[in-house]
Amino acid sequence: xxxxxxDKARPDTGLFNAKVGIWLFLASEIxxxxxxxxxxxxxxxxxxxxxxxxxxLNIPIGTFNTAVLITSSVTVVLGWASLxxxxxxxxxxxxxxxxxxxxxxxxxxxxxxxxxxxxYEVWKTDGTRMTGHIEGSPWFWKTETLTKLKLESxxxxxxxxxxxxxxxxxxxxxxDHGTAHKEAVEIKTSEIKRLSAFVxxxxxxxxxxxxxxxxxxLHVLCGALVIAYILGPGAKMWKTNPEQYMNxxxxxxxxxxxxxxxxxxxFPVVYLL
Amino acid sequence: MDATKHAGxxxxxxxxSHHHELNFWQKYIFSTDHKVIGIQYGVMALIFLFLGFCLxxxxxxxxxxxxxxxxxxxxxxxxxxxxxxxxxxxxxxDLYNSFGAMHGTIMVFLAIVPLAFGAFGNYxxxxxxxAPDMAFPRLNMASFQCFFxxxxxxxxxxxxxxxxxxxxxxxxxxLATFAERGYDWNGQTFWLIGMVLLITSSLLGAxxxxxxxxxxxAPGMTWMRMPFFCWAxxxxxxxxxLAFPPLEAAGIMQLMDNLAGTSFFLPSGLMLGGTxxxxxxxxxxxxxxxxLFWFLxxxxxxxxxxxxxxxxxxxxxxxxxKPIWGYKSLVYSVFALGFLSFIVWAHHMYxxxxxxxxxxxxxxxxxIISIPSVIILTCLFVSLWGGSIRFNxxxxxxxxxxxxxxxxxLTGLPLxxxxxxxxxHDTYYVIAHFHYVVAPGTIFGLFAGIYHWYPKIxxxxxxxxxxxxxxxxxxxxxxxxxxxxxxxxMHGMLRRMYNGGATYAATAEQIxxxxxxxxxxxxxxxxAWFLGLAQIPFIINFxxxxxxxxxxxxxxxxxxxxxxxxxxxxxxxxxxxxxITVHRGPYEYSVPGHASDFTPQTEPVKGSKH
Numbered sequence: 099x100x101x102x103x104x105d106k107a108r109p110d111t112g113l114f115n116a117k118v119g120i121w122l123f124l125a126s127e128i129x130x131x132x133x134x135x136x137x138x139x140x141x142x143x144x145x146x147x148x149x150x151x152x153x154x155l156n157i158p159i160g161t162f163n164t165a166v167l168i169t170s171s172v173t174v175v176l177g178w179a180s181l182x183x184x185x186x187x188x189x190x191x192x193x194x195x196x197x198x199x200x201x202x203x204x205x206x207x208x209x210x211x212x213x214x215x216x217x218y219e220v221w222k223t224d225g226t227r228m229t230g231h232i233e234g235s236p237w238f239w240k241t242e243t244l245t246k247l248k249l250e251s252x253x254x255x256x257x258x259x260x261x262x263x264x265x266x267x268x269x270x271x272x273x274d275h276g277t278a279h280k281e282a283v284e285i286k287t288s289e290i291k292r293l294s295a296f297v298x299x300x301x302x303x304x305x306x307x308x309x310x311x312x313x314x315x316l317h318v319l320c321g322a323l324v325i326a327y328i329l330g331p332g333a334k335m336w337k338t339n340p341e342q343y344m345n346x347x348x349x350x351x352x353x354x355x356x357x358x359x360x361x362x363x364x365f366p367v368v369y370l371l
Numbered sequence: 372m373d374a375t376k377h378a379g380x381x382x383x384x385x386x387x388s389h390h391h392e393l394n395f396w397q398k399y400i401f402s403t404d405h406k407v408i409g410i411q412y413g414v415m416a417l418i419f420l421f422l423g424f425c426l427x428x429x430x431x432x433x434x435x436x437x438x439x440x441x442x443x444x445x446x447x448x449x450x451x452x453x454x455x456x457x458x459x460x461x462x463x464x465d466l467y468n469s470f471g472a473m474h475g476t477i478m479v480f481l482a483i484v485p486l487a488f489g490a491f492g493n494y495x496x497x498x499x500x501x502a503p504d505m506a507f508p509r510l511n512m513a514s515f516q517c518f519f520x521x522x523x524x525x526x527x528x529x530x531x532x533x534x535x536x537x538x539x540x541x542x543x544x545x546l547a548t549f550a551e552r553g554y555d556w557n558g559q560t561f562w563l564i565g566m567v568l569l570i571t572s573s574l575l576g577a578x579x580x581x582x583x584x585x586x587x588x589a590p591g592m593t594w595m596r597m598p599f600f601c602w603a604x605x606x607x608x609x610x611x612x613l614a615f616p617p618l619e620a621a622g623i624m625q626l627m628d629n630l631a632g633t634s635f636f637l638p639s640g641l642m643l644g645g646t647x648x649x650x651x652x653x654x655x656x657x658x659x660x661x662x663l664f665w666f667l668x669x670x671x672x673x674x675x676x677x678x679x680x681x682x683x684x685x686x687x688x689x690x691x692x693k694p695i696w697g698y699k700s701l702v703y704s705v706f707a708l709g710f711l712s713f714i715v716w717a718h719h720m721y722x723x724x725x726x727x728x729x730x731x732x733x734x735x736x737x738x739i740i741s742i743p744s745v746i747i748l749t750c751l752f753v754s755l756w757g758g759s760i761r762f763n764x765x766x767x768x769x770x771x772x773x774x775x776x777x778x779x780x781l782t783g784l785p786l787x788x789x790x791x792x793x794x795x796h797d798t799y800y801v802i803a804h805f806h807y808v809v810a811p812g813t814i815f816g817l818f819a820g821i822y823h824w825y826p827k828i829x830x831x832x833x834x835x836x837x838x839x840x841x842x843x844x845x846x847x848x849x850x851x852x853x854x855x856x857x858x859x860x861m862h863g864m865l866r867r868m869y870n871g872g873a874t875y876a877a878t879a880e881q882i883x884x885x886x887x888x889x890x891x892x893x894x895x896x897x898x899a900w901f902l903g904l905a906q907i908p909f910i911i912n913f914x915x916x917x918x919x920x921x922x923x924x925x926x927x928x929x930x931x932x933x934x935x936x937x938x939x940x941x942x943x944x945x946x947x948x949x950x951i952t953v954h955r956g957p958y959e960y961s962v963p964g965h966a967s968d969f970t971p972q973t974e975p976v977k978g979s980k981h
Contacts, residue, residue, distance in 0.1 A: 099503050099945030103586050111585060115506040118582040126574055126612045133617035133663055137624065137635065140659050146639075149654070241650070292650070299632035302654045306635070309627055 105341040120349045124356050127317075131360050134310045138367065141302045151261045151303045152371075154296065156210060160369040163206050164361065167318075170199030171358045174325070174351045181344055186336060189347070193329045196354070200322035207315055212237075214296035214304070220254060220285060221292040230256035233282070240294055244287045252290075255282040307368050314364060317357045324350050403508035404944050408515050409494030410828070416486035419522060420814075421906075423477035426470045428903055430869075433462040435896035437870030456534060467869035468537035469558065473525070475540025476562065479671065480569050481522050483813055487678035488573070488611070489518065491820050492580055492604045494828065498935035498942060499598050501589025501951035506582040514575035521568030528561035536562035539867065541668070544636030544660045548628045549643055555630060563626045570619045573611045580608035589934070591953035595702070596972065598933050598957040599695060602702050603681030606709040607674050614670035614713065621663035628655075636660040658723055665716035673712045675809055676776070677705060679816025680747055683769045686819045687751055689931050690766040691758025692968050694958040697750040704743035704750075711740040721789040722796045730789040737787035744780055748773060764838030768819035771846050772812060779807030782857065797867075800860025803853045811849040818842075818909070826928045830940045831920030837908040844905035851898030855891040862888045930969045932959055937973050 107114050142150055177192030216235040221227045232239065233253035244252070258280060298305040328346050335343040402408060429448070432441050440460035441448065448466075449457040456466040497505055505511045528535040536558040538547040551557035584605050588597070597605075624635040632651065639653030688695045695701065717725065717733040751773055760766065782804045785791040795801060818841075825833050864872045864884055871892040877883035927936040934953065938946050951973055959970040 101504055101506065101508070101587070103506075108586050113586070115582055115586050118585055119507060119510075119578050122578045122581050122612060123574075126577070126616050129613050130616035130620050133620035133666075134624075136617075137620065137659055137663070140656055140662075141635070141654070144656050145654055294652075297631075298627055299634075299652060301652045302634055305624075305627060305631075305633035305652075305655075309623060309633075313623070 105339060105345060114345055116345055116349045117352075120352050124352065127356060131310070131313075131363075134306070134313070135363070135367070138306045138310070141306060145302065148262060151301055154214075154261050154303075155307075155369045156213070157369055159206060159210060160365055163203055164365050166199050166203050166206070167358045167361050170196045170203075171355055173199070174354045178344070178347050178351050181347055190329065193325055193347075197322050197326050197329070200318050200325075203318055204315060207311065211308075217296045218254070219294055219296070219300065220290055222285070222289050223291045224289070227260065228254075228256040229260055230254050230280075238295055238297060240299070241290065241292050244290065244293065249287055251284050251286045253282055254285050256280045310364060311368070314357070314360055317360070321350070321354050321357050325354065401512060403504075403512050405493050405497050405505045405508065405511060406828075406942060406946075408511050409490050409492075411515050412485050412489030412493060412518070413491075415519060415522065416482050416490055419477050420482035420486065422526075423474050423482055424903060424906075426474045426477070428899055429462065430467060430470050430474065431896035431899045433467050433869050434871035435893045437461075437873055451530075452534065462869065464869040465537060466534065468539075468867070469529070469535040471867055472536045472539050472542075472562075473529070476525065476536070476565075478809075479540065479675070480566070481518075481525065483675050483809060483817075484573065484611075484671075485518055486817055487813065488580075488604065488607055488674065489515070489576060491600075491678055491682065491817070491824075492576075492607070495824060495935055496580065496601055496604050497583060497587065498827075498938060498946060499601050499933050500584060500587060500592050501934045501947065501953060502583060502587035503945045503947070505579050506586055507579050510575045510579050514572045514579065517568050517572035517575065521565045521572060524561055524565035524568060528558045528565070531556070531558065531561065533557045541664055542625065542660075543664075544625060544628065544655075544657050545638075545641060547625060547660075548637060549649075552643075557629075560626065560629055563622045563629070566622050567619060570615045570622070573615055577608040577612040577615075580604060581612065584608075589951040589953055592934075592972075593953075595699070596953055596956050598681075599684040599698065599701050599705075600678075600681035602705055603677040603684075606705050607677045609709055610670040610674050610677075610712060614667045614674075617663045618667035621660055624663075625660065658720075658725065661720050661723060662717070665719045666713075668719060669716040670709075670712045672805070672808070673708055675813050677708070679772065679776075679813040679820075680705075680751075682816045682820040682823070683751060683772045685933070686765045686769040686823050687754050688958045688960065689823070689929050690761040690763065690769070691755055692761070692960045693754070693758045694956075694960055695750065696754040696756070697746075698956070698958065700746055701750050704746040707743040708740065708747075711736060711743070715740055718787055718789075718792070721792045727789075734787060734789050738784075741780065741784065741787075748777060748780070763822070764833070764835060764842055765819040765822035767839065767842045768815045768822065771842070772815045772819065775807060775811035775815060775849070779804060779809075779812050782807065794863070795860060797865055798860035799856040799864050799866055802866050803856035803860060806853050806856075810853070811846070815845075818845075821913075823929070824935075825916070826923045826940070827935060827938075828941055829917050829920070831916050831922055832928070833916045833920060834912050837912040841905065841909040841912065844908075845902065848898050848902035848905055852895050852902060855895050859884075859888050859891055864888060927971075930967070932969050932971050933957055934972050937971060 101115070102108070103113075103115050105114060111118070173192045173195040177189045177196065180186075180188035180192060215237045216231065217229065218232055218239065219227060219229045231254070233255070294300045296304055298308045328343075328350055332346070333343075335346070399407060399411075402411075429441060429444065432439075438458075438461045441462060445457070445460035448462075449460045452466055456463050456469075462470075493505070493511065497503070525535075531554075533551040533554045536542065536547070536550075538550050538559065542559065542562065547559050551559060584597075584601060624633075627633040628635050628637060634652045634655040636657050636659060637649075637651055637653060637655045638657060640648045641651065641653065642648050684695055684701065715733060715736045717729060718737045721730050721733075755770075782800070786795055786801060786804060822833055822838055825831070859872075862884055864875075868874065872884050872889060875883045876889055877885055923940055926938065926940045929936070934951060935942075937951065939948055952975075953972045954975050955970060955972055957972060959965075959972075961968045962970050
């Protein structure tokens with residue numbers, strides 16, 4: 099038994115099965131990310147005025163990562179076009195670049211993540227608060243960590259400005275985050291009301307930022323794995339059934355463009371706005 | 372061209388090599404055949420339906436006789452769940468909440484949807500459109516496996532410390548996050564992971580169904596020659612495809628709230644039995660969960676009902692021996708239902724204080740959505756007019772579906788008006804309303820489907836006498852169970868109380884629920900247990916008929932027109948023994964001048980080349 103239209107397009111719809119399938123899948127993906135973006139909007143609109151963290155993400159790195167993904171979008175379509183013209187060698191080169199871009203993107207993203215997980219905010223009992231780094235750059239500390247480690251005080255290097263209050267430090271405002279520091283200070287544990295790294299539990303901003311970028315990262319990873327599979331072990335099909343092989347490349351490319359598109363929306367929303 | 376020829380040749384070789392015998396595992400467990408997968412779905416869903424029903428029967432004891440040891444199973448539950456959940460063998464409030472939440476979850480996501488969509492859709496749709504299989508057979512298998520795993524995760528949560536999820540099938544935050552704060556991997560976490568698996572399953576299924584219907588219709592099977600059942604499944608698949616992902620997103624966010632300490636759905640200053648706020652960042656919105664949940668939740672209602680409507684249409688056309696009245700109206704109505712079901716969700720949220728303007732919008736759309744529902748029901752009713760009806764078991768179930776679904780639908784109108792809903796919200800009235808839609812509605816439709824397609828699947832009929840016994844007892848006890856709940860609800864009796872509202876009984880000093888209303892609890896509970904007994908004829912009939920039922924003498928025992936009856940019985944892998952071409956519409960019964968009172972869709976039109 100053979101299933102019709104796995105390689106050839108059905109005449110009246112003009113589509114092969116997998117193309118229908120991937121578009122439907124992408125429709126549901128739009129609803130998935132759409133729900134998360136809606137959550138972002140609702141949380142941000144509902145936040146108390148002036149409390150939404152802004153400017154905490156590194157815009158140059160984010161811009162570079164955007165460029166990396168756009169490059170991969172170009173190479174993925176060039177790869178498919180080369181294959182359509184029968185140039186298997188060029189296709190392989192282009193797809194290799196696509197995969198490298200994907201890995202580069204994930205590498206840069208994990209660097210950004212690590213940066214956040216070692217960056218802290220301290221709420222003091224006197225009502226003041228500051229962001230900065232703890233000596234030794236530990237990961238994931240929270241308020242309970244201090245009592246668990248029986249620390250009497252921490253050595254804290256505050257940032258030049260606080261994200262909710264950049265205007266009061268207009269002189270330092272030009273300085274990049276994480277590079278311009280004030281003098282290190284000693285903060286007693288008893289003075290600390292709350293301590294949190296820039297992790298999801300820090301605020302709803304970081305909650306939605308990490309959730310949505312991690313889900314996107316997962317999509318990048320899966321997309322890269324699929325493209326790598328088709329390029330590597332799956333390439334045998336080029337000899338046995340080139341029509342279907344080209345369909346596979348096309349379908350994986352469609353998914354890849356979608357993943358890029360999500361980032362095109364994600365970047366301005368979380369980095370710039 | 373050379374490449375294509377080459378490829379075509381390869382295919383032949385490939386399919387030849389498929390003729391070797393499949394072993395048991397390939398044939399029944401890891402099958403990619405849509406019919407086997409349909410049966411797998413059906414069997415699992417019926418098991419879950421039974422288990423979900425059992426949970427309810429035990430809950431009904433607690434409602435009728437609160438704090439009294441449960442007979443028969445009390446000791447067993449005590450030994451499984453421990454004395455804290457089952458004090459003295461009576462059901463404790465926490466266990467009741469678990470059972471309530473899981474009854475809803477199991478019935479909706481593990482029983483009805485898999486049976487209506489997974490089982491009937493998988494088995495019947497490819498046959499009705501003349502396809503050899505689904506468009507993506509391996510995805511189909513993965514879909515069932517995800518469903519199975521999701522079911523296992525859901526069920527195992529009963530036996531973990533803290534027990535299964537107990538925040539209702541709607542899992543409202545912040546309750547869902549704090550109900551079992553003591554355990555990180557608590558019932559709610561299991562629930563969310565189970566849901567993610569079930570959502571993945573229905574996503575794979577939905578993509579597959581739509582692609583199959585678009586791509587694999589047999590030659591001549593134009594859109595308007597498709598049986599109504601396929602249309603119903605087509606729209607259902609779209610609902611699943613587009614409505615479930617927001618719940619998946621919400622599930623991920625609630626999982627983050629529970630495990631990573633985020634505050635997506637937790638407001639600032641939240642306090643739990645104390646005066647100091649919970650140490651969380653706050654700033655989240657409990658309403659956000661409700662919006663995302665009901666964005667799935669309402670289309671889900673139509674996921675539950677549309678396949679049943681499809682089955683009922685097939686059964687009615689077949690047994691009135693005349694075409695369905697208003698086939699096109701049915702198709703357009705089901706489209707309208709599908710679209711409108713996405714913009715009515717907040718009528719579940721009138722009481723949240725989201726504002727009168729928003730309430731008015733959703734009230735309006737809710738009233739509009741009743742129009743296509745009424746068109747469908749009217750078409751089906753009018754189809755009966757002037758027919759020479761065969762009152763076999765499936766027809767009885769299909770006929771009972773019409774008034775039962777009618778009651779369910781019409782009692783929904785007061786809930787759709789926000790002023791009336793303020794009084795009825797969260798009462799037994801709501802329970803009665805949606806159970807009328809789903810239990811004597813959808814489940815009767817599904818029973819009709821089982822009796823109707825059983826001969827195609829097994830090659831034997833189910834017993835008519837026991838089928839009719841099953842029908843009449845079910846019909847009577849369904850109404851015994853659900854009619855009194857309307858009355859209880861209108862008196863203001865709230866749902867989700869383990870003692871059935873005894874806390875709010877009227878006394879000499881205070882206004883409350885009258886004793887007569889509370890006494891109805893016992894009446895309803897007995898109805899539920901008898902309803903359980905009424906299913907015994909069905910269960911025995913179902914298994915007995917596989918081996919001992921009357922054998923079918925033809926491949927088309929009901930003299931039906933649709934294409935699924937043109938296959939050998941049971942259909943082999945690949946379905947059709949010869950290529951199928953469709954020449955006419957789906958319901959050409961009693962065509963004047965035709966020798967028999969039915970004209971199969973595959974019969975060529977005389978004097979025409981097509």
